[in-house]
Amino acid sequence: MSICRHTLHVLGLGAILLLAAPAWAERLVTDMAGRQVRIPDEVRRVYAVGHCIPMVGAVAPDKLANNYRLGEPAWRFLSPAFREGKIMPGTGNRLSDEEVMRMAPDLVIMEAMPGAMEHAERLTARLNTPVLLVDLDMHRYKPAFAFLGEVLQRPQQGKALADFVATRLEPIAERARSIPADKRVRVYYAEGPDGLSTNPAGSSHTQLLDFVGAVNVAQVANLPDEGMSSVSLEQLYLWQPDLILVWTPAADRLTTWKAIAENPLWQPVNAVKQGRVLQIPWLPFSWLDRPPGSNRILGAFWLARTLYPEVFPFDLTSLTQEYFRLFYHRDISAADAQYLLDLARPRAGAEQ
Numbered sequence: 171m172s173i174c175r176h177t178l179h180v181l182g183l184g185a186i187l188l189l190a191a192p193a194w195a196e197r198l199v200t201d202m203a204g205r206q207v208r209i210p211d212e213v214r215r216v217y218a219v220g221h222c223i224p225m226v227g228a229v230a231p232d233k234l235a236n237n238y239r240l241g242e243p244a245w246r247f248l249s250p251a252f253r254e255g256k257i258m259p260g261t262g263n264r265l266s267d268e269e270v271m272r273m274a275p276d277l278v279i280m281e282a283m284p285g286a287m288e289h290a291e292r293l294t295a296r297l298n299t300p301v302l303l304v305d306l307d308m309h310r311y312k313p314a315f316a317f318l319g320e321v322l323q324r325p326q327q328g329k330a331l332a333d334f335v336a337t338r339l340e341p342i343a344e345r346a347r348s349i350p351a352d353k354r355v356r357v358y359y360a361e362g363p364d365g366l367s368t369n370p371a372g373s374s375h376t377q378l379l380d381f382v383g384a385v386n387v388a389q390v391a392n393l394p395d396e397g398m399s400s401v402s403l404e405q406l407y408l409w410q411p412d413l414i415l416v417w418t419p420a421a422d423r424l425t426t427w428k429a430i431a432e433n434p435l436w437q438p439v440n441a442v443k444q445g446r447v448l449q450i451p452w453l454p455f456s457w458l459d460r461p462p463g464s465n466r467i468l469g470a471f472w473l474a475r476t477l478y479p480e481v482f483p484f485d486l487t488s489l490t491q492e493y494f495r496l497f498y499h500r501d502i503s504a505a506d507a508q509y510l511l512d513l514a515r516p517r518a519g520a521e522q
Contacts, residue, residue: 195210195211195212196208196209196210196211197209197210197211199302199320199321201282201302201303201304201317202282202302202303202304202305202310202313202314202317203282203286203287203290203303203305205287205290205302205303207300207301207302208300209276209277209300209302209321210276210277210300212276212323213233213276213277213321213322213323214233214276215233215235215273215274215275215276215277216230216233216234216235216275216276216277216278216279216322217235217236217265217270217273217275217277217278217279217299218234218235218236218278218279219264219278219279219280219281220264220281220461221281221306221461221462221463222279222280222281222304222306222463223236223237223238223461223463224455224461224463224464224465224497225279225304225306225314225315225318225463225464226279226318226322227248227252227497227498228315228327228331228464228496228497228498229315229318229319229322229324229327229328229331230318230322230323230324230327231248231249231251231252231499232251233322234251234252234256235255235256235257235273235275236256236257236258236259236265236273237252237253237256237258238258238455238461239258239259240258240454241422243422243453244453244454244455245454246453246454247453247454247494247498247500247502247506247510248454248498248499248500249498249499249500251499252498252499257269257272257273267296267297270297270299271297275299276299277299277300277301277302277321278290278293278294278297278299278300278301278302279301279302279304279318280293280301280302280303280304281303281304281305281306282303282304282305282306283306283374286303287303290302290303302321304317304318306374306462306463306464307374307377308339308343308377308378308381308466308467308470309343311331311332311335311339311464311467312332312335312336312340313332315328315329315331315332315335315464316328316329316332319331319332330496331496331497334467334492334493334496335467338467338471338489338492339467339470342381342382342470342471342474342482343381343382345383345481345482346381346382346383346474346478346481347383349383349478349481354383354384354385355383355384355385355412355413355477355478356384356385356387356409356410356411356412356413357379357384357385357386357387357411357412357413357414357415357477358386358387358388358406358409358411358413358414358415358441359375359376359379359386359388359415359417359458359459360414360415360416360417360426360430360447361398361417361418361426362398362418362426363418363420363425363426363429364426364429365414365416365426365429365430365436366400366401366402366403367398367399367400367401368388368390368398368399368401369388369392369396369398369399369459370386370388370389370390370391370392370399371386371388372392373392373396374396374462375396375459375460375462376388376459377462377466378458378459378462378466378469378470378473379473381466381470382470382473382474382477382478382482383474383477383478384473384477387409387410387411388401388409389405389409403435403436403439406436406439407438407439410439410440410441411439411440411441412440412441412446413441413446413447413448413477414430414439414441414442414446414447414448415448415450415458415473416430416447416448416449416450417450417452417456417458417459417460421449421450421452421456421513422452424449427447427449430442430447431445431447448476448514448515449513449514449515450469450514451469451472451510451511451513451514452513453510453513454498456469457469457472457473458473464497467493467497468490468493468497471484471486471489471490471493472486472511472514476514486507486511487504487507487508487511488504488507490502490507490510490511491503491504491507494507
């Protein structure tokens with residue numbers, strides 16, 4: 171009888187301890203919007219919403235549960251960890267709630283932007299998964315990487331990324347502020363298949379232009395959701411940009427570049443007439459925008475050197491290699507780096 175009573179006593183204590191203990195160990199963190207959120211002590215799988223994908227991948231690509239649906243040329247320049255076991259939407263960039271729940275993430279990382287706190291609370295309730303907000307402003311990359319390094323249990327990688335931002339990226343913004351107004355290059359950012367869509371200054375999609383000291387000529391309203399604004403050729407005749415930067419999902423076919431450079435109606439625009447229409451490098455992600463994520467760091471080197479070579483006499487080849495090694499966890503050769511940089515030039519047979 172005494173043995174039975176002892177056994178029941180032990181079992182009773184065990185049940186009490188089991189009920190008192192949380193289902194998993196947790197920690198309380200404060201995200202970059204100032205929200206206090208309880209997250210699992212060990213984060214193994216992260217759903218990164220949209221623009222956060224490159225940044226989460228830079229810190230811990232093996233913990234990234236999703237990625238963009240990229241073409242084979244892009245995967246060549248990323249660590250296999252960016253692809254293995256990832257869920258990629260068939261269309262668009264975001265997954266449905268059902269798809270996210272099937273991947274069973276420990277954590278969701280979302281961009282801190284207007285209305286994001288309410289969105290995060292609703293998403294937490296729907297998914298029963300904690301949501302953290304991260305600031306993707308280019309001037310906030312240093313604390314963002316340090317924050318993600320701690321959240322994802324990769325503090326050394328987070329620090330390495332933050333240090334890179336401090337020593338390589340932030341001096342660009344400091345130097346750009348000293349460029350006289352009359353020396354600043356006036357740029358039109360051409361989007362859409364015909365090049366007649368754009369984003370104005372103040373949009374996250376064009377922050378890189380401001381960062382490197384360019385003047386965004388687009389005098390259009392910034393749409394509430396920061397979608398593309400339509401413009402006309404007549405407006406471009408008035409704006410007369412010094413340079414046109416081209417983005418398109420069909421960059422490998424130079425679709426938008428050809429629509430501008432080979433169309434006689436664009437010839438009255440001086441930048442076109444003078445052959446100053448550049449395709450933005452796009453592998454593995456666009457170097458300027460879409461997504462407006464940490465991939466813009468690489469674009470800052472390229473664009474600053476392109477616009478102001480005397481102010482920013484970078485060795486772009488070595489900087490590109492360094493960036494890929496640290497952010498994409500991929501060692502690339504000098505020849506590979508030069509190939510990526512040369513994507514900004516019109517290809518043979520496509521030139522004017």
